[in-house]
Amino acid sequence: MFDPIELAxxxxxxxxxxxxxxxxxFRPARFxxxxxxADCVGCCLRCVFCWSWKVVSTPKTSGQFYSxxxxxxxxxxxxxxxxxxxxxxxxxxxxxxxxxxxxxxENIDESYLFILETNGILIxxxxxxxxxxxxxxxxxxxxxxxxxxxxxxxxxxxxVPEGFDLQLKALENxxxxxxxxxxxxxxxxxSPENLDALRRRLKAIHLNFGDFEAEELxxxxxxxxRLKKLGYDLGHYGIxxxxx
Ligand code: SF4
Numbered sequence: 001m002f003d004p005i006e007l008a009x010x011x012x013x014x015x016x017x018x019x020x021x022x023x024x025x026f027r028p029a030r031f032x033x034x035x036x037x038a039d040c041v042g043c044c045l046r047c048v049f050c051w052s053w054k055v056v057s058t059p060k061t062s063g064q065f066y067s068x069x070x071x072x073x074x075x076x077x078x079x080x081x082x083x084x085x086x087x088x089x090x091x092x093x094x095x096x097x098x099x100x101x102x103x104x105x106e107n108i109d110e111s112y113l114f115i116l117e118t119n120g121i122l123i124x125x126x127x128x129x130x131x132x133x134x135x136x137x138x139x140x141x142x143x144x145x146x147x148x149x150x151x152x153x154x155x156x157x158x159x160v161p162e163g164f165d166l167q168l169k170a171l172e173n174x175x176x177x178x179x180x181x182x183x184x185x186x187x188x189x190x191s192p193e194n195l196d197a198l199r200r201r202l203k204a205i206h207l208n209f210g211d212f213e214a215e216e217l218x219x220x221x222x223x224x225x226r227l228k229k230l231g232y233d234l235g236h237y238g239i240x241x242x243x244x
Pocket of ligand 1 (some may be wrong): 092093119
């Protein structure tokens with residue numbers, strides 16, 4: 001098991017350089033009704049179901065460095081060309097290069113909704129990160145919980161169970177600083193009892209959070225193959241039915 005904060009620090013050395021950060025793709029995507037997307041390189045977790053595992057596991061050799069101005073310019077150009085009103089950084093974990101992310105946000109016109117998809121670890125470990133994000137009125141943060149409790153989190157991500165508390169803490173910090181946010185949870189590997197307990201914990205942070213977004217595993221062939229290699233009995237979780 002590893003400490004996700006330490007892994008974030010190590011990854012930062014590979015994917016952040018001055019104010020620039022590594023990305024491996026810029027594209028329009030169909031999610032959220034259409035969204036301009038920049039796919040970044042580098043993450044502080046190692047989820048067994050990660051759909052971009054190839055990039056997550058090779059931060060040194062994946063992608064190229066882009067300045068925040070260039071990222072904002074590319075997102076804006078995609079949004080204009082495809083008439084999209086939303087943007088995001090996706091792929092790996094957008095919060096790893098903090099100064100870069102803040103600069104990207106500063107360079108995005110406020111008329112666009114920026115959706116920050118994060119595992120929340122770094123926002124949970126440092127409240128001032130949430131405070132920094134609270135400056136942006138066009139920002140919405142989606143915190144993706146990896147499992148429903150510390151034990152599930154650890155089994156799914158390889159990180160210490162305390163990382164799950166940081167995910168919840170991120171929501172607390174964001175709420176405290178008035179940042180528009182909501183939780184999503186990967187439920188495919190969770191027991192109903194753990195999901196009920198999670199709902200109670202989330203409600204205690206914000207009443208609306210009891211109604212969290214349920215994220216289910218997308219059985220891309222490369223994801224299914226990796227899970228099988230890791231010894232997961234996919235039938236047990238009802239995953240991949242009709243895919244084989
Ligand atoms: S947090 Fe997201 S990008 Fe990082 S390993 Fe997990 S699924 Fe992959």
